[in-house]
Amino acid sequence: MLQPVQDSSDCFVYSENDLLKNCQLDKDYQLSEFDIQLRKSWDDKMKNGHFRYHLDKVETKIIPGSLKYVAQLNVKRATERRPPQNITIVNQPFDSKVFNFTKVKEDEIIFRLEKSENDGQQQCNGHTDSKNEKRNIVMVNVSPLEYGHILICPDIDASKPQLLDEYALKLAINCQLLSKHKGFRLGFNSLCAFASVNHQHVHAYYLEQEIFAEKCPVQHLKGPVYELDVIPCKGFVFQLFGSTVDQLTIDVLKMTEYLQSNEVAHNVFMTRGTAFGDNNKEDTIRIYVWPRAKFIGIKEEAAFNVAVVELAGHLPIKVEKLYEDLTEELIFDTAREAALPEEEYKNIKDNILKLYHS
Template identity: 60%
Template sequence: MRTGKCVEPDTLIIEENIVRMAESFPYSDEDLKGVSSTEIDGYQNSKFDLLLRQKWDQAMRDGHFRYQLDKVETKIIPGKKKYVAQLNVKRATERRKPQEITIVKQQFDAKQFNFTKIKSEEILFELEKVASNSLCNGENLKRRTLVIVNVSPLEYGHILIVPDIDAFFPQILTQFAIKTALECMLLSSHRGFKVGFNSLCAFASVNHLHLHAYYLEHDLFVDTCSVTHLKGSLYELTAMPCPGFAFQLQNRNTEDLSRDIHKVADYLSEHEVAHNMFLTYGKSFDSQSTEPTIRVFLWPRKKFIGIKEEAAFNVAVVELGGHLPIKVEELYGSLTEESIEETIRSACLEDQEYLSIKQDVTKLFS
């Protein structure tokens, strides 16, 4: 598999059920427009959004999901954070059984389920951009990024983005994957479009590099809350129960921002720290600016291994961002901001460990 270096032919993994060619969605840098200030109060759809929604709706009509996702019951929890809680019991009961994960840097295992083994009907389209190809033994290696349905959706339009699908990377963020996440955000003109990532031991259920994306037509506290500048492009989020790192996209420069985010993600992976990454449209960190920005949050958190005791929700990426898919109907009606934050804090690192990580991460930025 590729890890940034050329791979010898005898190390390549050959799959029996390799994903075949999919419909292409071509785009260029000119299409990376994102949400403009004139659209921030509405929910507009770009060519990317229209194709995604059309294909997703058809897949739902054709029965390629594990359950029908009708209008999701939603309520806003009273309090400062205005947590968005949604009752979705079937996602917990009918989703694919998670793989056994014990470490953050667990190797890819071709014998386990991976995204080359999905049904062709689950593929929506392939993202196609003139990309940086790696030259290996005189051959150009094309990076294929597939957009597929999440068969156990948590919200409307819930998809998986699988960057570099043929490289068989484990669920460890690469700079290319982060850049792909930023570009997908910019391809959408819908301010409710979200992209997320769960590392291994942070509720990733498949050890094959992938991102989550979906639409949420409710504002989140993290869209506008204040952050503190640390160094360079690095900020800190302390307004949510779990502290973490924050970045914003400026001047559509996905190359520089993806490189900076990857510095932190790579540090966390190398030090066996579980983590979650969340991308959302929101207010610029510069209080004087009226232009919407893409906010990126990266939370180091406690490892999750094994079976969790029954709770209203698991603490994964969207939950850290303030969106709570509730899996236990009996607990849905009794949620309060206090009970929610108590559950979220159970995933936080101890203060001293977080402060040590913060010091190390800050040193990565000049």
């Protein structure tokens, strides 16, 4: 039987009123109470040595080209991170005998995250109560790719494999809306799409630089579904603008559940950005879903993996020589390795669109 991870530290309780659905992206970076608490705890844990390395030597540059990729040299993430698990299928069952997030050290936990049904904040002592038995744990990623890199583990004691469900997706959207920092990003890698641990979790971190996923043009397909075709690995896009959190959750989940049930590897990325349309300047949440070629087995360390943040325009680079010589053309060549064959992608696209009304 699994021993539950301890979370006797802090608990961040939020209500519907704390969800920031419009932050005016043209303004400077700002912080909400969620950002302040998260960043303070993250800084303290970095100072006290709870990470495998520091981020003080991460070099950043913008790659010339149409998409202006943000490349960062982060060699230590490749050399000092925990060895990834052997993953063979998208629906691989949870295995309590291998590493999972119930086994992390208490010092790695930032806070427990809980939504209150009341409008005001409440105190929480970190213990499960009868009204909310699901413990959502936010912890540091001990091998960070950028500042504030955390893992959000929904309902951690349920021991779910790395699949998205309604509860996890809605919690992720809420976390995006709790932040007032326009550079706060969230990402989900399915199994066979560079997920390293088969225990339900979502990545989140801060990136000060703008990425193309925030504002790039997309093509309307049907109902709430749009398509991104400016990179070799095509994908689908949803937005909060003109919708609600509940409806957005339902719309995205239709797609991810189809991909999961059909053993299609996928990556999901979430960021603040502009609403779709050439002249639309409204702030919204964009959610990208990329069906992609499977990567089977234990990951081979390459120059960079085509996982969720790479597809969105942020490239953590592992090899200094490649960082120096990187061009947009070389990035596209690598991204093509993740793209499905055109006929397979078209078949998935046709089947997915049948799930939505016009």
